[in-house]
Amino acid sequence: MAKDDITAFLGSGTIYNGHLNFVGSVRIDGQFTGEIKSEGTLILGKDARVEGAIQVSQLVLSGNLHGDVIVTGKTIMHKSANLTGNLTTKSLIMEEGALLQGSICMDATQPVLGKSAGLGKVDIADSELRDVNIQ
Secondary structure (H helix, E strand, O other): OOOOOEEEEEOOOOEEEEEEEEOOEEEEOOEEEEEEEEOOEEEEOOOOEEEEEEEEOEEEEOOEEEOOEEEEEEEEEOOOOEEEOOEEEEEEEEEOOOEEEEOEEOOOOOOOOOOOOOOEEEEOOOOOEEEEOOO
16 A cells, blocks of 8 residues: 555545544545544545544645644645644644634644633735744
8 A cells, every 4th residue: 555545535424423543544524523543644625524632643634623633744734724723733834725723833742732822813815835833
């Protein structure tokens, strides 16, 4: 299996509640409520509606995510992405139009889970793709 192969897919119209642990890459285009943990890549399509705690190596977000997120590697937020919650990530790339409401910590060893003070809104509107390093 190639490194970028999708190992599981929850399609549009799918509703899932519970815990998801996986190896490799998983794509969600439906609704998910619960906890996701993996050393792999989580891809949330533009129709995805996810609520819960997330801990993954890489996150590619195009849909809606509500919850605390820890990404030990790179987070990519496409223009249709909407994240409400605390994000801890080593690297953050946001396209113009992506929305993030919450706290950002750029040190993957120091999660911001449960710290709601200082909530704000990031709306990247002056460039198409930008690396963001915030501490």
